[in-house]
Amino acid sequence: MSFFEIHESAPLSGQIRVHGSKNAVLPMMAAAILHRGITVLTNVPRILDVFWMIEILKTLGCQVCLEEDVLTIDTREMTNFVIPRHLAEKMRSSIICLGPLLGCFHRASLWHPGGCSIGSRPIDLHSEILTAMGALIVEEGEHLEVTAEKLSGCEFYFRFPSVGATENAIMCAVCAEGKTILKNVAREPEIRDLCRMLVAMGAKIDGIGTSHLIIEGGQSLHDTTIRIPSDRIVAATYLFATALCGGQIILLDAPIYDLKAVIAVLKQCGCQVQYRKGRLKLICSQRPYAIPYTKTEAYPGFPTDLQSLLMAVLCRADGISIIEETIFESRFQTALELQKMGADINIKGNQATIRGTAFLHGADVTATDLRGGAALVIAGIYAQGTTRVQAVEHIFRGYERLEEDLSALGADIVLRQ
Numbered sequence: 001m002s003f004f005e006i007h008e009s010a011p012l013s014g015q016i017r018v019h020g021s022k023n024a025v026l027p028m029m030a031a032a033i034l035h036r037g038i039t040v041l042t043n044v045p046r047i048l049d050v051f052w053m054i055e056i057l058k059t060l061g062c063q064v065c066l067e068e069d070v071l072t073i074d075t076r077e078m079t080n081f082v083i084p085r086h087l088a089e090k091m092r093s094s095i096i097c098l099g100p101l102l103g104c105f106h107r108a109s110l111w112h113p114g115g116c117s118i119g120s121r122p123i124d125l126h127s128e129i130l131t132a133m134g135a136l137i138v139e140e141g142e143h144l145e146v147t148a149e150k151l152s153g154c155e156f157y158f159r160f161p162s163v164g165a166t167e168n169a170i171m172c173a174v175c176a177e178g179k180t181i182l183k184n185v186a187r188e189p190e191i192r193d194l195c196r197m198l199v200a201m202g203a204k205i206d207g208i209g210t211s212h213l214i215i216e217g218g219q220s221l222h223d224t225t226i227r228i229p230s231d232r233i234v235a236a237t238y239l240f241a242t243a244l245c246g247g248q249i250i251l252l253d254a255p256i257y258d259l260k261a262v263i264a265v266l267k268q269c270g271c272q273v274q275y276r277k278g279r280l281k282l283i284c285s286q287r288p289y290a291i292p293y294t295k296t297e298a299y300p301g302f303p304t305d306l307q308s309l310l311m312a313v314l315c316r317a318d319g320i321s322i323i324e325e326t327i328f329e330s331r332f333q334t335a336l337e338l339q340k341m342g343a344d345i346n347i348k349g350n351q352a353t354i355r356g357t358a359f360l361h362g363a364d365v366t367a368t369d370l371r372g373g374a375a376l377v378i379a380g381i382y383a384q385g386t387t388r389v390q391a392v393e394h395i396f397r398g399y400e401r402l403e404e405d406l407s408a409l410g411a412d413i414v415l416r417q
């Protein structure tokens with residue numbers, strides 16, 4: 001089994017480019033199902049989740065070709081509405097094919113999705129909105145058989161602004177007859193990106209970027225070419241790495257306007273942030289300050305995807321910090337691994353209290369999820385001695401070249417087989 005071997009190598013310095021966004025590209029790939037024709041996506045990250053989504057599209061009968069960072073999806077011969085269990089369970093995002101499959105075939109057969117083990121991941125909100133549009137969902141154990149004689153626009157209020165359920169709702173509404181009004185939808189930048197793609201394909205969507213969307217369904221859709229925006233979570237990973245290890249880095253193509261909550265937290269830690277002409281510079285010249293309280297929230301709040309990375313930074317902070325996790329209940333598993341490196345973290349329910357310590361030491365640790373794995377890697381760069389991070393396949397789900405990028409910033413990290 002491969003693992004990362006990391007030697008203490010702080011501080012970081014250098015310049016890297018941020019690759020395309022995982023959470024943007026996956027729904028956009030699913031959106032290609034909505035129309036018979038050709039969709040071209042550029043700046044596509046070569047990550048495991050994209051490879052699994054390609055497998056799903058091929059199973060449905062699409063011709064899919066990934067050359068460098070250009071993905072071409074040809075749906076003209078698509079015949080199948082069944083996603084087999086082994087693919088559905090590979091990742092959470094398999095569920096966002098449900099809306100497009102219903103839109104295209106009025107039928108879908110799939111299994112409960114898999115994904116990182118960061119907490120229970122129900123699909124009740126997906127079911128509720130699709131049912132409101134006319135779908136009939138028959139669940140037998142983990143299997144879902146979904147049919148819709150007719151899809152009709154509706155008015156729907158989300159009890160919680162689920163990202164995936166919002167994406168399914170939008171994609172289904174684009175094919176439904178009449179107007180759909182979606183209230184309290186997720187406002188993550190990736191929802192905005194999906195809407196922009198659908199509009200470029202011919203859909204009519206008002207309220208893009210807000211929590212209230214109005215979709216006029218039934219427009220005919222056409223071929224399109226879309227560039228995937230940069231990954232805000234990947235950008236933030238390198239910023240947090242520098243906040244922990246010290247140094248000075250420049251990120252090219254960082255989606256600065258989607259990083260407001262992250263930059264606010266980095267400034268609280270004592271980092272200086274400068275932005276000019278597409279170059280985001282972070283300077284961190286002292287031990288990070290503790291942050292009394294941070295809570296993960298739906299966008300525009302501080303993202304749950306960065307909770308473990310912030311925790312790794314605060315392990316070195318001067319003082320006591322508290323993080324409350326409000327989105328995924330099992331996201332504190334990484335704390336147990338950080339403790340093996342000497343971190344002082346106390347977990348009570350959904351709150352972690354972190355007493356910063358000036359030193360961490362290398363250890364053998366295991367990634368339990370994608371972003372938690374990245375947190376262990378940045379802790380390894382700061383820690384004295386050698387750290388080995390096992391189960392790196394979690395990390396490859398969302399980072400195209402984590403070790404290469406960090407090496408370019410001066411980190412001593414190698415992938416061992």
Ligand code: UD1
Nearest residue numbers: 023093120121122123124125126162163164165305327328
């Ligand atoms: C997406 C992101 C993931 C991010 C998460 C929250 C992608 C591919 N993944 O995941 O990186 O961590 O948003 O920002 O974009 N929930 C329900 N019922 C549902 C659906 C969700 O109760 O039907 C709950 C979940 O258990 C969780 C919360 O809502 O507590 C957030 O989930 P959701 O926003 O749906 O996340 P994902 O779309 O799975």
